[in-house]
Structures are given as C-alpha cells and as structure tokens.
Amino acid sequence: MSANPLLSVRDLTLDFRSRHGTVHVLENVSFDIAPGEIVGIVGESGSGKSVTAFAIMGFLDKAARVLSGDIRVQGRDVMAMSTRERDLWRGKEASIIFQTPRTALNPIRTVGQQIGDVIARHTPASPTEVQEKVLQAMRQVRIPDPERRMGAYPFELSGGLCQRIGIAAALACHPHLLIADEPTTGLDVTTQAEIMELIRDTARAKDLATLLITHDLALASEYCDRIVVMHAGHVVETAPVAELFARPRHPYTAGLLGSVPSLVDSIQDLRAIPGSLPDLRRADLPPCRFADRCPRHHADCDIPGLRLEGIAPNHLVACRVPL
Amino acid sequence: MAMPYSPFRLRDRLSMLGYVLSGNRLHQIAFGLFVLLILAALFAPLLVPHDPLATHPQDALTPPSATYWFGTDQLGRDVFSRVLVATRLDMLIAFGAVGLSCVAGSLIGVVLGYFGGLVDTVTSRFVDVLMAFPLFVLAMAMVAALGNSVMNVIYATAIINLPFYIRLARAEVSVRRHLGYVEAARVGGSGHARILLVFLLPNILSPLVVQASVNLGWAVLNAAGLSFLGMGVRPPTPEWGILVAEGARFITSGQWWVFLFPSLALMLAVLCFNLLGDALRDSLDPRSRT
Amino acid sequence: MSLPPILSAEHLSKHFAQSRRRRLPGRAPARLHAVDDVTLAIHPGEALGLVGESGCGKSTLARLLCRLLDPSAGQIYVAGREVTTMSTAAFTRSPMRSDIQMVFQDPTDSLNPRFNSFDLIADPLRQLKPPHSRAELIAKVEAAARSVNLPLDLLSRFPHQLSGGEKARVGIARAMVVTPRLLILDEPTSALDVSVQATVLQLLDKIRRDRGVALLFVSHDLNVVRLLCSRIMVMYLGQIVESGPTDALFRDPAHPYTRALLSAIPTLRGRAGGQRIRLDGEPQSPIAPDGSRCRLYGRCPAQQAFCAQAEPALTGQPGGRQVRCHFAGSAVPGQR
C-alpha cells in the first residue's frame, strides 16, 4: 500500500441489524488511495462495495453498526467527526457522485442554482462571484454553452449532462477525494465513455484521489490504476490493474475474469462461478466466505484468521492457497 | 394425483396474518375491535339487557346505573341496548355499500385501465364530474330522490364511493399493464379476459382491500351523517346517527350520556376500520414484506 | 442460407402518437418514430443480435416481431406466411404463437408474483398446447426446468423466493416449454451479475445448438452479442444503420455510429483503432424526424454538408453486409 495515502481504510467491520437477524456486511475491509490515484472497487451485488463508500462518507443508516475499523482522509479520522464537522467536510474535502444522475438532482431547482448552493455553502462569495464560479465549474466538466444550461432544470437535460452537473457540483469546491458510486450505470455506452474520461482526466489534472465503485470489470480495467476486488464483504484481492488481469491470485478474481464477456473470444471460453453468495446472516460464516464456491477449497481454508497479505509488491490477496 | 408443487395455502395466509398482528399492539386492538363489531352485529338482539324499542317513561333520562348501563333517553329507552342493536344496521350499510362499490368500481376501473381509449376518456370525465360535487351532499340528494330506506342509503353510499375504486383500480392496472408478466401472459397465449382476471385483478387486490377497509369507516360516517340530518334511516329504528341526533337535544341541559355513548360507538367503529386499513397497508405493502 | 426464414419482416414501422396532454391545441399530433422501415430475416438455428442504445427502438422492434404490438406499416411473415393481416388477438390463438416466444428483460417484473415457478412455466403450456393429463403437464414442465438447469425443488417457490439467476431461468423455461422455433430475448441478462450472466449466455447457446431454436438477442451490450450471435444489426433512432456477420462487423465497422459504439466499449485488449471516436452534440429528436437528412447528422465525426440534404439508404455491401451511410464502401475523409 502506498506510503502516503490520502484515504486509508483499515479493518472496517460493520453489520446491519434487521428484523431477520444480524447481517455481517463488511469484515476487515482495508485499502488505501494515494493522491491522483484512481482505485476501483469491483464486486457483484451484495459484495459490500457501496456500503464501504457510504461508510467513508458517513452515510450509513441507523441499522448499521461499525464494530471496528478506522477511516482516515488526509490523516483525519472520519468516523470521529461531529455531524456539523462532517457537513462542512462533505463537498469541500470529499465528494461522492451517485448512479441515476437525473433523480440525484433536485427536480424543481435549476442546475445552476444547485451548483451555486454547494459553492455558497463552502466558500464565502458574493452572488456574482458564485455565479462566476458556477460557470467555471460547468466549464470544467465540459458542459457546452454553460451560460444557457445553468438556467435549465434537470428534466430538460440528458442523463449524461445531468451526471456532468452532478460531477460539477461535487468538484465545485475542489475536494481531495472523489467517490464515484456506479456513475455510469443506466447511461449509454457512448455517454459512459465520455463520463469516465471526464472523471479520469479530472483526477489526473487535480491530483484527486478517486474511488470508482463498479460491477463492470472491463470498465474498471480501462480507467483505474489499481483494483480492489470484494466478495461477500471481504476484500479478497488488490493489485495494480495490469498485474491483476495478467495474473489474478485469488480464485474468485480468476473466476470473475473468466465470466466477463469482453475478456473471452468465444462463448465456450466463458466460465461461470458456481454457487452463489453465502447468506451473510449466518452466524457461522467461514473464515473465507468464498470457500463454499471455491474449486481450490482446502482444509487450511477453515482455519480462522484469514488476512489480506502481500504476495508480490503492491499485490495483496486473502487466500491460503492462492493461484 | 397429488399436487407436487403446491401453491399458497390458507394456512400460510393465516400464519402471515398472525405474523403481521404480532408486531403491532395497535393493530391487535383494531383486529380485536373488528371481531367484536362483527359479533355485536350478529348477536346483538340476543345480548341486549332491554328491548331497545320499549319505553319506560318513569325512568326517562336516568343517568348510567346498574340497570341502565348507558342510562336512558327521554322516553326511558335503554341507551346501551339501542347502541348495541344499532351495530347491525350500521354494519349492514357499511358492508353493503362498500361491497357494491368495491366490486363494481374495481371491475370498471380494471377494464378502463387495461383498454384505455375513448371509453376510458369519457368515463374518467364522468368520474371527474361526480367528484366535483361535495360527495356527502350528493348522497343526501340521492336519498331524497330515491326515498328514505336502508337500501337507498346503501346505494347512495355505494355511488359516492365508486369513483375512488374506479380511480384506484384504473391507476393500478395502467401501471401494471405494460409490466413484463402481462406481456409474458400474452406471449403465453392468454386472451384479454384471462389476463384481466387471472393476472391483473389478483395483483391489485391488496390496494383495493386497504381502500375497502378505510371505506368501511367512511360508509359508517356517511350513513350516520345522513340519519343525523333526518335522512335515510328513520326513528325510532336504532341507528348511531339517529341516536346522536336525539341525544344532541339534551347536551345543553346536561344529559351527556344520551349523545355520548352512541358517539363513542360510532367513533370506535370508524377508528377500528381506519386502524385495520393501516394494518393491512403495512402487511400487504411488498416493501414491508419479507 | 437455403432454409426459408422462420421470421422475416419487410419495411416494418411503428409510430406512436404523442399523448394529447403534451400536445398544444390546433397542431397535428406529433408521431414518435420508434421503428422506421426495418427489413430483416431470421433463419432456423441462427442467433441474430440487435444492438443499440436506450431509446433506439430495439425493444419496440422485438415486440412488433413477437406480435405484441401492431405495426404502423410493413409486413411480418412467420415461416413464409404473412401474419400482419391477423390481429394480435387472432395471432395469440393461432398455432404460430408457440413458435415465437419471448424472454423479458427484468426477471422480477416478468414473473407474476402470485404464481409459483411450476405454474409460471405451466401457464403457456396450458393455454397453447393443453396436455392430455396432469402427469403429462408435470412431465413437460419438469423437462423444461431441467433444460434450463433449474433444480426441481425450486418449482414450488414463488418469484420473491428466487435469486436473479433462478428467475431468469424460470423465464427461459416458460418460453421453452411450448417448444418454440424462435426465442426473442429482450436484454435477458442486463439485470444479472456477470457470473450469473455467463451461465445464462451459455445456456442460451446450448439451447440454440441442441434444439435448433433461433435466437433474436436484443441488447445494448456489444460484447455479449458478439459471443452469442453470428450476425448483428445495429439500430440508431429507429433505423437499422448497419448489419452483417459478427466477425466482419467487429473487425471493420463501416458506419460511423457502429465505430463510435465499438470504440466506447471498455476493453482490456487495447482498442483496435486506438482512438476513441466521440459523438458530440445531442441526438436528433425521434419525434417526427426530418426525412431529408442523415439521422446521425450533427453528431457524426465524418459528416459532410451533403449529409444534411439527403437521408442515406441501407445499401448492400460485399460479404453479406448492409450499411446506411453515404460514404459506405468509399474512403471517408478524416477516417481510417
């Protein structure tokens, strides 16, 4: 892990209490992001990737209970912040953008006003200055004709433009950390490429630590520097993109790569992962939550205390019998 | 031959009801009240301590006592017996009116929502016109036009509730008619009638049942309101609205029991239906179900 | 191909009148051109891919071909017989109904929540090919379940008790139980996780190979279509803009839109053309499109002034390909 991370998540363990018992959502989740680095968290639904993002931003709902862990952004303990501190921190130091860009915007307020609200909240500025900064923020995300568009309502703009507005608002106050939670789900392929290029270029230009949450391995491979693979609330592997795809060490990562259509030549080469996610409400979850589906399952796997360990430089894996 | 893959059974439904009730004290109370109301409606004539119509002039306007639990009215009739016996009539009106409007309204609404088109436009306009009138006054006018009788109160109440079912069923169906399972049924060879009856109607039953439960309360209010004004059911028939109207005369002279007990009965019945509606809403809402 | 097509369509169009509420009084109703002049044929045992972005009309086209919607113009032939003259209701009652079946996008939406898996699969059988006995019904339903690798003990479960992959398989079993000759699949895997998607794709390929069932696979995901289909049609704003064998289309996309689409797909293997092709500007409105210019005009990186004056026609190219572009087959300035 990098020497001077901007974001560091250490041993984050949390569960949800529901009517049907306790759901063990995350266990010992750890990873870092350096300034200017784009890290992708990849996993299937139910792997806990969005919960991780929400924990960083302080968005967990009441049912969630953090059992252990430490989240630091620029060395600052995020979970120790008061509500007020966190409100002033969000949007200024760290921002998050969501999927379904249109519903993520207030339908009855112009997009310019909405970006302006963020600027006015975090920087002392006169109305005309705010106006100028709104235009600046819109130009930064390459919105054509911002003077006209700032008076538009979300319903008058396409999904791609709405997502640009979301990014403009998130980046308006120049945060150091950007979390993008499935930012292109529901957008067309051509729009998706534009949004992802915008995120990548901005991260590079502003030295922004970026966390991309996605279920799309191919997308992550194209735009990220490093990938964190999650399965059932565990980080199972993390490595630089090229290395992860060239030589996956965790059987789950390998299985995932085998099931991605863009990575194989013919349908016969496609490999599905047998079985399904374990029920996270189980009290007796095995140390390795992939054990029941794993082709390499071994007696050692059932010994408690499985940790994410370095297997090569910058390459960590949580497996007793890595590939 | 035994069914190898058995669908839902009654027992499962009952256990689900138990599960829903177990969660909420208020819902249990509502359900208990509902059972009491039904029992009272069925067996009131057997349970009353006095003849509800018999007058005891010497006991006129006596406050509640061991003999007369809720006191007596100006003619010495037992208020308790009258309130209890009135349950049957009020329940008959409520269930009759809601049953009629629910069945007719949801059938109309389902057809309108599914087929749309000109008939839908015209009928929706008609419903708009109906809703433009104060519905209670409309019911008054209808009872006046049709004549004072219990059946006419039921019809009038049913008609003013009709728009709600038409609108509800129409909205629910027009949301669902483009859903995958309806298209799948068409690809699977089902005709329109079968899609309506087998696929759509059962799936919109939940909101209809919730609406019906709330409407039972409205129907009771409506019937009582009509007879309070001297329309519909006529004295000396015991009916909650009439009892309240009769009691109202003695408020300013301090005989509170004559109006209070029928009022309480009325309130409890409506409260019970409203709480039951909430309970059903909670239990039938797919988001709150497991 | 020597065999006659199972399903073919000629000059098929579907226009939707815009709702009156959005219309201003005194103006003619605007019409949304969802599908415009589509001609295609699907042969037995073939897998044809239909690709396009949201709103391009691919789902409407699928529903037209499935006789769920009546076309505004054009003809559909099932095994050479014209069916457009029949009403959708009459088609539902005809034996051709079982020949063409459909699998829907959202596995949750497309399963009646009040039926268990057994009844879900049995329903089309009861309507279209009523079995003679209950034993026969059970046997056929179980066979359909086995053919999609659905464990039989799941047959008594209700949709909300099934996982996404299991629901998708129930949906396929329901279509397969009446032994169709063509399956129309409307984004059947877009709601599934990749590892589940892989099983479903392999299952569909196996069904095609083992039973000779033709597939019309509608998707926004070119990579998925590439694996499953031998031929691909690309749609843009209601029109087919390019069609051809999968390999050729991927190797050498001829239409600027196809090229942009291909270049936008994230991939590990390094892009063939290298550079991302951007489509700038907003798409034209699908409502009453201007018939005198190319529908990609305004976004096309290769456009010439001429493109704004004439709408290109879909023209045949060598190798069984078709392209709707004025510059198809010729070297385009600034391209390639």
Add this chain to the structure above:
Amino acid sequence: MSRIVWRILSTVPTLAGVLIATFLITRVLPGDPAVFFASNPAMSPEDIERVRAALGLDKSLIDQFWIYLGALRHGDLGLSISTGQPVATEMLTRLPASAELTVFAFLLAIAVSIPLGVAAALKPDSWVDQLCRIIATMGVSVPTFVTGLLLIYLFYYILGVAPEPTGRLDPFMFKPPTVTGFLLIDGPLAGDWATTWAAFKQILLPGLTMAIFALAPLARMTRASMLNVLSSEFIRTARANGLSRRKIVMTYAFRNAMLPVVTSLGMTFSYMLGANVLVEKVFAWPGIGAYAMNSLISLDYAPLQAFMLIMAGIFLAVNLVTDLLAGLVDPRAGLN
C-alpha cells in the same frame, strides 16, 4: 402561457358535465313542484297546469335545459318555492356565512397541519410524530357532528367559555355594514371591535370542528410527502455536498414535498364544503349548507340546484387554482 390557457380550457367539459348533472339531479327528485304550490285545495287542476306552464315544467327536458342555461347566464337561479324569494338573492345572503366558516377552518387547518406534518417527518417516532399520528387517526375517525357536539358540551355547557351555538352573531348585536360579508373582516373595517370579538367567539367552535376534520388528511399527507422527499436521491446528493440542514429541509425538501400537498388542498376544500351541511346544522349556522338541507327536505329544487352548482363551481375553481399554483412551483408542468 398557452399551457395555462389550456389548463383553464380543460375544465370546460367538467363544467358542462356539472351543469347537466345539476339539472338532471333536481329533475329526478320526487314530488311535483307545481303540485306543491297548488296544495291549496281551492286550486283546480287548471290552476295546477298554469303553475306548471309558468315554471316551464310542461316542456321537454331538452327545452327545460336550454331555459335553465339561459336563466343561468343572467345569474337567475330560479325562485324558491317555499319562500317565494329569488334563489340568487337568498344564496348571496347566506354564502358569506358558509364561506367565512370554511375559509377560517381551512386556514386554521393548514396553519396547524403543515408544520405538524413537517415536524413529524423530520423526527420519525418522536413525540411529535406520535402526536401527528394520533391526530391523523382520530381526525378521520370522529364524525364532524360528534366533534361539534363534544366541543359544545365541553366549552359551552361545562366550562361556559363559549357562547351559545346559535349562529354567527348574538341576535342582540348589530351587524357591521356589509363590505365582504365576512364579519371578521367587516367588523374591523367598521372599527367595531366588540362585534368582531363576538363574531370571533361564535366562529371559533364551528371553525375548530371543521378544522379538525380537515387537519387529519392534510397532516398525514404532509408527513408522508415530506418523508418520501427526504428519502429521495437528490436529498442524499444535497447531503453529500455538505449543504446545511436548514437549506436541505427548507429549500430542497419542503418545496418538493409541498407539490402533492398543494394539489390535494382542492380536494380537502371540497370535503369541507360537504361537511358544512352537518356543522351548520349542529351550530345553527345560517349558511348555504343549512339552506340546501332545508330545501331538500321541503323538495324545493331550485335552491338545491343552485347549491350544487355553486359547490361544484367552487370545487373546480379551487382545483384550478391549486393546480396552477403547483404548476408555477414545478417547472416540469411547463406553466412558466
């Protein structure tokens, strides 16, 4: 702008339906008004016919309808049979009483229910939320006439703080000169504070009764709408961008939550108009509800017809205004 005109025009068919319905309702009421007039035994059958002709009852229904419309154009609502007075005049003297009561109660209900609903939504399961829930459930469960009677019993008989429930003003007090017809406005205009205070005391109990009736659905709706908006994605975005709680609640949540509430205000107002009949009876309020009821009992159809027409007209107007109001706030309606 044209959309506003369009919205206004869209009430025309409903208005036409209302006219036809009011006309028909009174024609199917039992009892021949002419016979009622002629109940004097001295009148011969010829006299009855003459009265009938004078009332236009011998013409066909269609002709009668045109006569009815023609009279309406001149503001002629016919003659009351029981009093012999023009209905329009009687209505005008009574309408202010009803209007004052309804508007008073409506404003009271809005002033209480909206803050209550918002507060309940901001703190789910707190005491405010419980209070809101109790009020909402009780409000719809207690019949208005029972509420009225309970208030009279409590404040007039037991506590003796309220005046006797006999109309708008003590019979021994002089009405201020009529400007608006609302005593609470005309009193201060005339500088007559004693009368104003007396009128206020009179309107308090019936106003409260009606307000309690209207409060419940409004509070419930506000709470539900506010909860719905607070859980929506754009509120999450606003929080993610660190906006202040005040900004989020007032600018982002409240304005959006009010859209459906404002639209439902028209409906609530209509219910209150209907409830007027009962409240006016309980408090001997000299309004149009009581007037309509009396004419209904004496089968005097002209006042009833006028009452229905006025009620429906007010309903349409209020709905139009609330729709336009909501449309001005909501850019999606395209009104501005």
